Amino acid sequence: MSYKNVWTLSEQEQGKLKEVSFELLKRGRALADKRKVELVAIVLGHNLDKDDLQKLIYFGADKVLVVDAPELEYFLTDPYVNVVTKLIENHKPEILIASATTTGRTVAPAVAIKVNTGLTADCTGLDIDDEGHLIQTRPAIGGNILATIKTPIHRPQMASVRPHSNQPLDIDKSRTGEIVYEEIDKELLKSRIKRIEFHENEEETGNIQDAEVIIAGGKGCKTEEKFKMIKEIATLMHGAVGGSREAVDLGWISYPHQIGLSGQTVSPHFYLVAGVSGAVQHLAGIKTAENIVAINNDSEAQIFQVADFGIQGDLNDILPVIINKLKERKEGK
Amino acid sequence: MKIIVTIKQVPETGNVKMDPVTGTMKRDGVESIVNPLDLYAVEEAIRLKNEFGGEIIAITMGPPKADRALREVISMGCDSGILLSNKSFAGADTWSTSYVLAQAIKKLGEYDLILCGERATDGDTGQVGPGIATWLDITFTTYVSGVKEVKENSLVIERMVETGYEILEIENPSLLTVIKEINYPRLPSLRGKQKARKLDIPVWGPEEIDVENKNLGLKGSPTRVVRISKPKVSRNGELFVCKNDQDIENAVGKMFEFLESKEII
Numbered sequence: 056m057s058y059k060n061v062w063t064l065s066e067q068e069q070g071k072l073k074e075v076s077f078e079l080l081k082r083g084r085a086l087a088d089k090r091k092v093e094l095v096a097i098v099l100g101h102n103l104d105k106d107d108l109q110k111l112i113y114f115g116a117d118k119v120l121v122v123d124a125p126e127l128e129y130f131l132t133d134p135y136v137n138v139v140t141k142l143i144e145n146h147k148p149e150i151l152i153a154s155a156t157t158t159g160r161t162v163a164p165a166v167a168i169k170v171n172t173g174l175t176a177d178c179t180g181l182d183i184d185d186e187g188h189l190i191q192t193r194p195a196i197g198g199n200i201l202a203t204i205k206t207p208i209h210r211p212q213m214a215s216v217r218p219h220s221n222q223p224l225d226i227d228k229s230r231t232g233e234i235v236y237e238e239i240d241k242e243l244l245k246s247r248i249k250r251i252e253f254h255e256n257e258e259e260t261g262n263i264q265d266a267e268v269i270i271a272g273g274k275g276c277k278t279e280e281k282f283k284m285i286k287e288i289a290t291l292m293h294g295a296v297g298g299s300r301e302a303v304d305l306g307w308i309s310y311p312h313q314i315g316l317s318g319q320t321v322s323p324h325f326y327l328v329a330g331v332s333g334a335v336q337h338l339a340g341i342k343t344a345e346n347i348v349a350i351n352n353d354s355e356a357q358i359f360q361v362a363d364f365g366i367q368g369d370l371n372d373i374l375p376v377i378i379n380k381l382k383e384r385k386e387g388k
Numbered sequence: 389m390k391i392i393v394t395i396k397q398v399p400e401t402g403n404v405k406m407d408p409v410t411g412t413m414k415r416d417g418v419e420s421i422v423n424p425l426d427l428y429a430v431e432e433a434i435r436l437k438n439e440f441g442g443e444i445i446a447i448t449m450g451p452p453k454a455d456r457a458l459r460e461v462i463s464m465g466c467d468s469g470i471l472l473s474n475k476s477f478a479g480a481d482t483w484s485t486s487y488v489l490a491q492a493i494k495k496l497g498e499y500d501l502i503l504c505g506e507r508a509t510d511g512d513t514g515q516v517g518p519g520i521a522t523w524l525d526i527t528f529t530t531y532v533s534g535v536k537e538v539k540e541n542s543l544v545i546e547r548m549v550e551t552g553y554e555i556l557e558i559e560n561p562s563l564l565t566v567i568k569e570i571n572y573p574r575l576p577s578l579r580g581k582q583k584a585r586k587l588d589i590p591v592w593g594p595e596e597i598d599v600e601n602k603n604l605g606l607k608g609s610p611t612r613v614v615r616i617s618k619p620k621v622s623r624n625g626e627l628f629v630c631k632n633d634q635d636i637e638n639a640v641g642k643m644f645e646f647l648e649s650k651e652i653i
Binding site for chain 2: 311364
């Protein structure tokens, strides 16, 4: 049997599909159309929401391949790696794309070894070349270069793409496709790792990955006290707080809020950034933000090159004016 | 506890050159450091050793001068180091790199734990740790932000994910990739530096470990870098320069007009 079709690895939480599952379908649809093959969404979980599975078809999948078992209720390395490996062995997809989330970045590298193929992490671009190979583009060396990578011989060709680096397709309820449940040998669901508890993040500072508005600060804030102005603006604008690597290293904000190559990639509708010079590492994390406003002391700062609106000046003077204006508007309405 | 820590020597980013023929990095003339994220793995190993006893073996694959990276982590508190270095290893992708590291680890006998940094700052893949565990057929997890409890045959750990923290129990032997929330790496001690300077670091090639030649280096790698380019990011937005309060008032006013036009507020 030869390798055929494009697969996306969906992700779920408590039976509901996560947004990244739909984002991946847009990438997958483009590849499947170019290869003139089917797009198959893979879902592992337990008590999966039927309407959500149907939505995968509305958002671009031709087929949904589901493995439903109590052991797959939430992500655990062993059963997830075993099941994805088994599905690949059974059906031989030509291309498998995963999201570069904590789950995707854990499952995919193990599966790649098991099925003996290459994997390219954190791709920003995926395409098909004239010979039908998957062309994978990714930033490397701290975002200093873009590397284009191929997996010439081994199959499937595997890649992960940054979450929220693209929107899903528009919903199309006229699309049809089949949802297939696959039985899996119980032996493959055994795990040497088990979950004892889960502590959800406090909502206070917001999850930056899904935020529409992000207010971020960096080293230029100088002190933790002044960084609080960033937090205040975020509260006033109902946004999440982000930080550069320096802000996180200085302890002004925790690591889950770090934006950039070694933190999170974000694509909010609005990104306000103050006191961040704009090292390539940081810029790589905000490329897909829709509207960027930057505030920095240095007119030569890199951050201004990617900003839609820039203010050069002392953030100690500028941020309080913004805060006041936001408060006025709030009271006015 | 017998702990193995994998480390990588990486270039100080910002000054990196690529080989246009192979698409791999030119390492000559660039200052090399221990991958900063590996230091958290080293620190966690030292803390576990200090509390529970045992030994720490650091292992790396790289050019001959990568022994300096091993000496640095030995000066922090690792007991010994092994350098995997050979021309046939060069140009390996994560598949081949994790294969060689796993085969070398097999030679070290029984162990309780393998610790890795979450990713290296040059390749940025985070794939070698999970790859090693898979070649060794041991269980693993990633993004570990804390070791909560050391039990007889398992560890209780905390793992950071997008929406919160998982508490997991993982059987020994296991491999963990750690993130910087886990600890603050210590600086090398004077005594450590003296020890590291004198210590003999064995260099292993394909002869010393049980490897299949077809799996080595660029030739053994499933992936190929076919092109390298410079990323471009530019939007050319308007820039308002503020020299006094009036400028600020004006610029912030314009900014709010911009926000309104984009339906942000």
